[in-house]
Amino acid sequence: MHLKRLIVAAVLLPLIYVSIMYLPSGYFLFLVVFLSLIATSEFYSMYHVERILKYAGILFGVFILCVSSMAKDYLPDTIILSVMAIIGIRLFSKKNPLSSLSDISPSVLGLLYIPVLFTFQMKIREIGPEWVIFLYASVWSSDTMAYYIGKGIGKRKLYAEVSPHKTVAGAAGSLIGGILAVFILKAILLPLLTVSAALIIGVMIGIISIIGDLVESMFKRDAGVKDSSTLIPGHGGILDKIDGALFAGPVLYWMLIILGITER
Secondary structure (H helix, E strand, O other): OHHHHHHHHHHHHHHHHHHHHOOOHHHHHHHHHHHHHHHHHHHHHHOOOOHHHHHHHHHHHHHHHHHHHHOHHHHHHHHHHHHHHHHHHHHHHOOOOOOHHHHHHHHHHHHHHHHHHHHHHHHHHHHOHHHHHHHHHHHHHHHHHHHHHHHHHOOOEEEOOOEEEEEHHHHHHHHHHHHHHHHHHHHHOOOOOOHHHHHHHHHHHHHHHHHHHHHHHHHHHHHOOOOOOOOEOOOEOHHHHHHHHHHHHHHHHHHHHHOOOOOO
């Protein structure tokens, strides 16, 4: 299992780095749409969303991301329109009103949870492609450190009802991993980032990565599945790999504004 994880990471990470850092922004939109499409499909499959609502949610997710890239002033209206459309589709696709809320809820939540949160990564890409690398490298460093420290010395459970394998030691590892990654990335990619700003961002990413991971664990436990899918050998699904980044993306964007690194 560990060998599979290392092989997949060795192949995918250089490709992701090159596509984000050196290809035009249009390619990043394609990458985000591609990842969002698969992750949203995984989420809908976990909850057995009806086919018409599943396809509608995926389609509107792509619509939201494209509007975010090309006409972001209309993004709030686009999100509201998409939610209204999904509700309307349920109204006319099934005449029986029973279970209408349980039909609509995962469709709308999947839209807000994945494509809408992904729009913040597009905002980060506008600030600079190095910040997208910064986001994913720090989140994945947090996840990796949490995994190995938790497995090595973790005994006390962090939140057993949601994720029985996560420990307090693993959560501490996530903080350590986030802070270490941020300072390494500061030296390599962002030398102008101050030490205090790097420390604040590292702590925030370490914390929010834990929350993002627990949120997906909550959904998977509710749906009765171990992984969002088996798409990536040794890693699970796309959603399993981006859950922390989905939550950390908005937080990083807001931190960049609050710390004066960029303007809204």
